[in-house]
Amino acid sequence: KPIYVLGGPNLNLLGTREPDIYGRDTLDDIHARLKAQAGDTPIEARQTNSEGELVTWVQEASKEASAVILNAGAYTHTSVALHDALRACAVPVVEVHLSNPAAREAFRQVNYVAPAVNASIAGLGAYGYELALMAALKLSGK
Numbered sequence: 001k002p003i004y005v006l007g008g009p010n011l012n013l014l015g016t017r018e019p020d021i022y023g024r025d026t027l028d029d030i031h032a033r034l035k036a037q038a039g040d041t042p043i044e045a046r047q048t049n050s051e052g053e054l055v056t057w058v059q060e061a062s063k064e065a066s067a068v069i070l071n072a073g074a075y076t077h078t079s080v081a082l083h084d085a086l087r088a089c090a091v092p093v094v095e096v097h098l099s100n101p102a103a104r105e106a107f108r109q110v111n112y113v114a115p116a117v118n119a120s121i122a123g124l125g126a127y128g129y130e131l132a133l134m135a136a137l138k139l140s141g142k
């Protein structure tokens, strides 16, 4: 089964969006590196700006994926619906953030994702995705 790499709102703008905070890699750059790193394990990489679509994908991943790598973007800090979907998810989930939300604005200190996932990686830029993939492979027994 594939590892799902799910991205939330505004991550389609990576590369040009606040590069001092989020770096200069595009989401396509990040996904391409993960695919190269994953070897035989297929990577199903998606991004959406829609909360409901992210919820639907987590539900789908529970059946179709071996693990999930999730950067929920700003929905991390707002979405009870995503929290509930993650609690219902039967496969391991690793949360990743490019920046370190704990060191940023007060509204980013609230996190609805972290209590519902296996592990969280933050503050390491695009490298965090590589670590998340290693963790997802390990957690899914690969």
Ligand code: DQA
Pocket (backbone or CB within 6 Å): 009, 010, 011, 071, 072, 073, 074, 075, 076, 096, 097, 098, 099, 100, 101, 108
């Ligand atoms: C982010 C951090 C969030 O607070 C923010 O809303 C994002 C990106 C990150 O990867 O650092 O969109 O998830």
